Amino acid sequence: MDISNKTIYYSGINALRLEWPAELSVKYGVLITFNEGEEDSNEVKYEVLVTRLKPGPEGQPLFQIERIGDVFINEILPDLVADRLAYAAGKVFYPLVITVDQNGGFQTVYNHAEILKRWQSVKNKILSDFEGSLVENYIEQMEKLLGNPDSIQIALLNDWFIQTFFKPLYKEYGQHRSSGSIYKFPIAKGFNVEGYIxxxxxxxxxxSFGAIELLHNGIIKPLEDDLYIANRATGDYEGNYLLHPKYKRIISVVSDFSYGAPIISKVKVKITVIPKSGEEFDRDFQLDTNVTGVPVTEMVVIDGQTSRKGFWDRLLNK
Known part of the structure; x- marks a missing residue:
């Protein structure tokens, strides 16, 4: 039976528990739009492969993130020297292995030693492709960053994919299926805010698509400090997570952020599963009740010239 024609009441009435099998990889497309609709708007696209690894020696939940292919800025490869340099140097972090807490929230970088080993080859490649004082300064700053695991940790707080995808979603939601948390995202960098409540x-x-839906609605929570009363930041956050009905892993995320202190900035983040070539959308989209998932043939093409219409509309039931 088509899952879109049947309402499913899933187990775990007031809670989410991730059941992502170890060593299973899922490919996602990522689209980040800054100040959509404005003159200074910019769009970044790329693909990642996320793999649930076996737990670490102390039982740490581990995930590996790999960048696949190129990163596109406004539909083209980075053309400014600074952008190309940052992209080339950033390759040292991947594959990136992170630990998450028991609720799925990002905790630490796990493979720092491997990243350090990769740096020499990445550095040699940069020196062969770039020249000038900008390059020398950039390498110096990168080596300071890489030498300190805490600095890498802080840098990843500005990674939109990690900070959107690895949130503590897997927890109890209370009797009425709701709860409240304070979440930080890269857009709100000021010292005068705690995050979005x-x-x-x-x-x-x-x-109707057959997915579990988790909705986030937040507003900026300023610090309770008299120093910031005259210039309190404001902003809103709205997130729509669609989760696999059986395994609870993310199928898609669409999140909108605004932050004003005092100039308003906006960011939209879209993350969605990309099926393997020749396969239906998430072919294991099946419940214990043997209700077969919806075959989705219209998918978004992240780095192609054209996109088939209808995927996002169908996925989000718009």
């Missing part, structure tokens, strides 16, 4: 609402049944 966020109401989280977990659906009690699958949507």
């Amino acid at each position: 966020t109401e989280e609402k977990l659906s009690g049944q699958t949507n």
Whole structure:
């Protein structure tokens, strides 16, 4: 039976528990738009492969993130020297292995030693492709960053994919399927804010696409400090997470952020599963009740020249 024609009440009435099998990889497309609709808008696209690894020696939940292919800025490869240099140097971090907490939230970089070993080859490649004082200064700053695991940790707080995808979603949501948390995202960098105080609402049944829906609605929570009363930051956050009905892993995320202190900035983040070539959308989209998932043939092409229409509309039931 087509899952879109049947309402599924999934197990774990007021909680989410991730059941992503170890050594299973899922490919995602990432689209980040800065100041959409404005003159200074910019769009970044890339693909990642996320793999759930076996737990670490102390039982740490581990995930590996790999960048696949190129990063596109406004539909083209980076053309400014500074952008190309940053992209070339950033390759040293991948594959990146991170630890997450028991709720799925990003914790630490796990493979720091491997990153350090990769640096020499990445550095040699940079020196062969670039020249000038800008390059020398950039390498110096990178080596300071890489030598300190805490600095890498702080740098990844500005990674939109990690900070959107690896949030503590897997937890109890209370009797009425809702809870509240304070979440930080890269857009709110000021010292005068704690983050977005966020109401989280977990659906009690699958949507028409067959996915579990988790909705976030947040507003900036300023620090309770008299120094910031005259210039309090404001902003909103809205996130829509669609999760696999059986394994609870992310199928897609669409999040909108605004932050004003005092100039308003906006960011939109879209992350969605990309099926393997020749396969239906997430072919294991099947519940214990043997309700078969919806075959989705219209997918977004992250780095191609054209995109088939209809995938996002169908996925988000718009």
